[in-house]
Amino acid sequence: MLRIKSILLGGNNVSVQDKFVPLKEVHIEGKIHSFAADVTIKQIFRNDENNPIEAVYCFPIEEQAAVYKFIAQIDDRQIEAELKEKKQAQQDYNNALQQGRGAYLLEQNEQSQDNFIVNIGALLPGKECHITISYVTELNLIDNGNKIHFVIPTTIAPRYNPSQGGISSPARTNSEYVQTTPYTIDFQCQIDKTNVSSVSSTSHPIQIEFNQQDYYLVKFSQNETHLDRDILLDIHLNKQRSNTILAIESNALMISFTPNEQDCQRAMNNVEVTNEFVFIVDCSGSMQDENKIGYARQSMVLFLKSLPLNSHFNIIRFGSSYKPLFDQATDLYNEENSKKAEQLVNNMQADLGGTELLNPMKWLEEHPAQEGRSRQIFLLTDGEISNVDEVLNLCRSMSKSSRIFSFGLGQSPSRSLVKGLARSTNGRFCFIPPSTKVDTYVGQQLEKALQPSITNLEIKWNLPIEIATAPKVLPPVYANDRLIIYGLINDPTIVFDHQIRIELFNNQQKLSEATITQIPAIIQNQTISRLAGKALILELQHSKLPSIPKGSRQTRFRELNQQSIDKQQEEQRERIINLSLKYQILSPHTSFIGIEKRLNGNNEQMVLREVPIQISADDQHLVQPAPTNGAFMQCASSMRSPLSHMFASMASHKDRSDRRGRHKKPISNYLGCYSSRDISLHCAKQIACMYDAFEIDESRKVFLDDDEESEEKFPNDDENIVRYLIDKQNFDGLWNLDSEIIEKLTGKPLKQFQYSLDDKLIVSIIIVILLETRFSSYSSMCHGMIQKSKKQILNLLNKDQNHFESLFQQIQKQL
Structure with missing residues (x-):
């Protein structure tokens, strides 16, 4: 598993002296109305040193945000920045510092476009600088349109850089990643009350003030909040609302x-398309923490259960290398291949090192979907890569035959990567924060993937x-x-x-x-025109450049072909710059620059201070080993590095099992792809002592207590009953449950449902009806499974639609 090199951590110390961190506070204020949010970021810098400093701070903003204002205030002087072409702005910034002036620069990184960099040049000793950055952004609807999901990114996850073979600092800076920083964040947000029923947060404790007539005021309920996770607000909408919104500016x-x-349904015109489903699962070391690899496994179980019969699929695990389940791009979804896939998923671990997404994508590009098929690609990742732009450019070339449904896992995935992949291929994206019901998100995306987009x-x-x-x-x-x-x-x-x-x-x-x-x-606030301009910029950024017919294949003509490509790229860049300047919003090719005139200024003694970045809560493993039992780690230390992750997972599971009183899992669940020769019998016995008496047999297999062999208990709450039914569905979409289980579900024995049909068919109809009625709140999770089951039932009834509907009606009356 990769860990951040000491050079990125300031040697052995993961904290830094406060006086060398010029950033002191971050304040965020938001206003949410209908379809958009207007956000203001205030950053307070102070120079506590004896020399002038150049402060550099890299921070995240949503890629689709339209940044329209950048102001620097020093004492009573306010410098409102001007938007210019990036190279010109950088030249102006550098010239100003050479001339002893103050200079203030805001840029958007071209490679990872959710990364922004602010430069404060020559901040004098004892002086404070207040930076104000304002942007507007569209609001995303989730949960089938019932909820607005508002995100304020606060931290940049360490990104794996394939060219360096390790973690790199963001946006071509040398900023360090640290566990804690002296600066903190304060947050408040006004939410227009129109059509809003409630507000909640899955990331931070919040307090809500209701005494304003037109809006709710949301604040953090705790002080001294650190920037170790994104701010997430869920705004629940009233059910009685218009699905059409209109807003007008001059x-x-x-x-x-x-x-x-x-x-x-009208737009789809009931056309059936043969689908290929490719699941690309991040198994890099960074997926280990916060149980992200566990989320991926949970997602894959639901994916496999929901795949239509006779479709084609593959699973590709990736990290420093990539490993497809099948050698060909996709293989038939049949019972044999389904079992192979389930075995792979059950043993899936975060054991493939770094995060190199480009190579598996190249492999798929080299193996396109067969003619007449539509390929749906599901990517599950924490998105911690540095070559985002390179990956997006490749995926744009696949957009004619493939859609990417991307899932960002954990506290701080690369939002630019996750969103960009979906947008450039006409797919969909979603972010799954820690400690949430991952299968709900998966079910919603799968439902969309199983139907053509309009x-x-x-x-x-x-x-x-x-x-x-x-x-x-x-x-x-x-x-x-x-x-x-x-x-x-x-x-x-x-x-x-x-x-x-x-x-x-x-x-x-x-x-x-x-x-x-x-x-x-x-x-009159130009929100709409700014968002319109940003939509045009994003459209250009995510569009594929038109292909240029190749001329001569001779090596000596390559330069001419490359010149044609470079010319197209430059033309696109110029169009983006023109839109940026027209609508006065930041782009990857423009920058805000402000110059402060000073009399007799001298910056020769200026010192560079790059603000350290607090590592996100789910990336703490990159700067320190996971806390584990001492005896356990002593044993694990004698093992190879990948095995230490397996042992850490076991220790973590033991702690959770002890606290929650759950049954222990077989140790084989943790062995994954490791063979028995990787684990000595002596070490296994030490682990067994720590893990409450495993039994070791002569063949060196490790077992848990006999509890696992005891009779399976039927769940007693709706959510776990649904998960039980998901687990019990057969490959063909049907269920083969005994009368005892049916009686627990319905209160009636199976023999009361007699229709001269096979019991398996009757049981499956009962389960489908229950999922659509009693467990309807989980319908998004089960949509693909239900449709698969209905189609198989209809086929077994010789596609007699009347008989199909009659059976469902009669059985539903009996329930």
């Missing part, structure tokens, strides 16, 4: 549509003037997903009235319509 308007399932969308504004749509090509949309579309208006004198209809079409068929029933107030 030069722009925004409308959002949320198609329902009926809309999607593509070829077109909007008709039906306005008397020309409207420029942003983005120009509308992205695919799924049921209960929100599609936000911007219109840019060249005539600010336009008057809106009740006759205006805005329509959304799919292949010339009307999909949805919004009629203005109430004229909204004109907004």
Whole structure:
């Protein structure tokens, strides 16, 4: 498992002296209204040293955020930065420091576009500098459109750099990763009460003030909060609300549509497509902590249970290397291959070293989907890589035949990577924070992957003037997903009235319509135009450059071919710069630069101070060994490095089992791919003593107590009953449960459900009905399994739809 080199930790000390950390406080204020959030970040820097310093701080902001303001304040002087092309801004910054002036620079990293860097040049001894950064961002809908998920990233996870073979500092800085930092964060957010039922956070303790008439005020309920995890707010929406939102500015308007399932079914036109499913699972060392590899295993179980019969699939584990389950790109999903996959998943460990995603993606590109098939790629990762841009460029070339559904696991995945992969391939993304129900997220994404997205969308504004749509090509949309579309208006004198209809079409068929029933107030804060500009920039960034026909294949002509590619890339870069300057929002190719004039300034004694980055809560293992039993570690220390992770997992499980009173698991669950020769009998006996008396037989196999062989207990709560039913579903989508289990589920013995049909068929119908009624709150989790079971039941009834519906109705009446 990779650990951060000492050079990144300031030697052996993982903390740093306060006086050498110029950043003292971070304050974040947010305002949430309807479809967007306006966020202000305030960073307070102070120079406690005797010489001028140049402070450099790398921090995260959501990639899709439109950063529109950068202000530096020193004493009573306020320097409002100007947006310029990046190279020009960097030159201006450097020249100002050489001339003894103050200079302030804000940049977005081009490789990892959720990383931002602020430079404060020549902060004088004893002086404070207050930096203000403002941005607007769209809000994501989750949970089938019932909840807004608002994220404020606060930490940058250490990224694996394939070219260096290890961890590198972010954004080409030399910033150190440390366990604790002297600076802390304060947070408050105003949330418009319209259509909001409640607010919660899975990341931090919060307090909510209700006494304001128009908004809720959310604050941290604890002081001295460190930046070791992203801030997550879930805003629960009222069920009775409009699925259409309209907002208007003097030069722009925004409308959002949320198609329902009926809309999607009409658009899909009941066309069946043969699917390939490829699961790419991060098994690097960083997946060990916070049980991220356990989340991945849990996800894979649900994936495999939900795969349609006769589809094709593969599982690729990756780290420093990659290992596909099948040698070919995909193989038939049959009973034999299903068992191979389940065995692989059960033994899956975080044992493959670093995080190199590019090579498995290249392998898939070299083995494209067969003609007539659609390939769905599911990526589960903590996203800790440095070559994000290189991976995204490769995946854009696969977008015609493949969609990527990306899952970011843990406290601080690379949001740029996870979102970028999905956006560039017309897929979907989601983030799964620690200690949440991972199978709910997986079920929702799988439900979307099992249905085609609605593509070829077109909007008709039906306005008397020309409207420029942003983005120009509308992205695919799924049921209960929100599609936000911007219109840019060249005539600010336009008057809106009740006759205006805005329509959304799919292949010339009307999909949805919004009629203005109430004229909204004109907004004057430029939120819509900024987000529209950002949508156009993102569209360019995520688009694939048109291919250039190759000329001569001779080696001496390669330079000419490369010049054509470079020319296209430069043209795209210029278009992004022009959009950035037009809408006055930051881009990867522009920077905010502010210059402070000083009389008789001299920066010759200036010292560089790069602010250390607090490592996220789920990456603590990178700077210190996991705390374990002393005797246990003494034994483990004699083993090879990968085995120490297996032992640490066992120790962790023992602690949890003892606290919660759960049954112990067989030690074979932890051995994974390690053979018996890796573990000496002597060491195994020491482990057994620590782990409450395993039995060691003569063949050197290690067993737990006989509890594991005892009769399986039937769960007594809904959630675990659903998980039990997921586990018991057969490969073909049916269930083969005995009468005793059916009686526990229904209160009636199986013999009361007699229809001259095979018991397995009757049992499966009972389970499907229960999942759709009694356990309907878990329907997202089980959607793929239910559809698979229904299709198999219909096939066994000779595709007699009337008989199928009649059986379900009769059995449901008996339940």
